[in-house]
Amino acid sequence: MTQETLALHHGYDRGDFGTMAVPIYQTTAYDFETADTAANRFALKELGPIYTRLNNPTTEVFENRFAAVEGGEAALATSSGQSAVFFAVANLAQAGENIIVAKKVYGGSTTLLTHTLKRFGIEAKSFDSDNADDLEALIDDKTRAIFFESLSNPQIAIPNIEKIVKIANKYNIVTVCDNTVxxxxxxxxISHGVDVVVHSTSKYTTGQGLALGGILVARKGLNEKLIGNERYAHFNEPDESYHGLVYADIPLPLFTLRARLSLLRDLGATPAPFNSWLLIQGLETLAVRMKQHSLNALKVAKYLKSHPKVKNVSYPGLESDEQHHKAKKYFKDGLTSGLLSFEVEGLEYAKNILNSTKLFSVVVNIGDSKSIITHPASTTHMQVPADELEKSGIGQGLIRLSIGLENANDLIADLEQAIG
Structure with a gap:
């Protein structure tokens, strides 16, 4: 089935009542009915709900449906995008090991992966995902993951996915791609060989800024990469916290299984059932919305490209953009989302534009049905040192736009009066 059909139907059996909408199972616990059933579920001899910190029927529909739309085998939903990123990396690396992170990623991911994880003993090395020419030289016997974004926020850059995957496979390392934008x-x-995909479902998936959420999706066949791999001994050796369970012995998707039984169990970054239900509603219309977001953004990008006071526009959908050849290679129908950035002369002018817009809201979210304007250097990326900001292409005059579903001409008119 196509993505559009999967997003509407996959993973839900209407059951006894024939409800068209997936029910909200707003519960923390479940009646096992017998002691044997309870014991079997905890021992993984029988699959089924245990406790909503681990699994929930509404969330399970969302996980299965999203995995199908993403083209993966299994998924694990989390309470936020940040927790999904953390779980993906923590499921692979431990103290004394390292990960390799693209220079062009969301500021929150930079802080988490390069600073917070450092306190846990996990080192992060940086590479240029645009070409990945420096990637192989950074790999050593302690490298456990390569992390990058499929469309970076806010630089709107496309990585060399093919080369990153090829190098990772050469050294039997798991690749993790943030596909939020x-x-x-x-x-x-996953269709380009990536092992694990993560999302902040708080963005385009929900579509109206209604719910926080995150998800990680594992590709089919990832088990073969994990089983017997010396880099990932914890998948192949007894887990003392689970009575000596060896994940590699279980005929289930190992990556999401361990993330659920170890990380979600212990850290509890669990989505609320109501949020999972909201995300299901958003997923059903995602295909329609992404097309319109992209078409609107292309019109706005063309306008900004022609404006004399705009120094530069980053939007791969533009034929003149240096990333356009990658957009044609990797992106469906050349559509490249509703996110774009443009650069003007200096901080004060950029702030004045933000303060002068009427339709655009000054918000740090993206992927909303309503258009958003952001100054990354002073908000989403303010914790990143100034020299690192410049190296990653985030100057003081950079403005990020999340183009919504309004009429593109109205958005252009608003920018016209704000830019002056």
């Missing part, structure tokens, strides 16, 4: 509708990293 592109969404599976415009790009499926």
């Amino acid at each position: 592109a969404t599976p509708i415009l790009l499926q990293p």
Whole structure:
């Protein structure tokens, strides 16, 4: 089935009542009915709900449906995008090991992966994902993951996915791609060989800024990469916290299984059932919305490109953009989402534009049905040192736009009066 059909139907059996909408199972616990059933579920001899910190029927529909739309085998939903990123890396690396992170990623991911994880003993090395020419030289016997974004926020850059995957496979290392901005509708990293995909479903998936959420999706066949791999001994050796369970012995998707039984169990970054239900509603219309977001953004990008006071526009959908050849290679129908950035002369002028818009809201979210304007250097990336900001292409005059579903001409008129 196509993505559009999967997003509407996959993973839900209407059951006894024939409800068209997936029910909200707003519960923390479940009646096992017998002691044997309870014991079997905890021992993984029988699958089924245990406790909503681990699994929930509404969330399970969302996980299965999103995995199908992303082209993966299994998924684990989390309470936020940040927790999904953390779980993906923590499921692979431990103290004394390292990960390699693209220079062009969301500021929150930079802080988490290069600073917070450092306190846990996990080192992060940086590479240029645009070409990945420096990637192989950074790999050593302690490297456990390569992390990058399919469409970087806010630089709107496309990585050399093919080269990154090729190098990772050469050294038997798991690749993790944040696909939040592109969404599976415009790009499926798994179809290009990526092992694990993460999303902040708080963005385009919900579509109206209604719910926090995150998800990680594992590709089919990832078990073969993990089983017997010396880099990932914890998948192949007894887990003392689970009565000596060896994940590699279980005929289930190992990556999401361990993330659920170890990380979600212990850290509890669990989505609320109501949020999972809201995300299901958003997923059903994602394909329609992403097309319109992208078409609107292209019109706005063309306008900004022609404006004399705009120094530069980053939007791969533009034929003149240096990333356009990658957009044609990786993205469906050349559509490259509703996110774009443009540069003007200096901080004060950039702030004045933000303060002068009427339709655009000064908000740090993206992927909303309503258009958003942001100054990354002073908000989403303010914790990143100034020299690192410049190296990653985030200057004081950079403005990020999340183009919504309004009429593109109205958005252009608003920018016209704000830019002056």
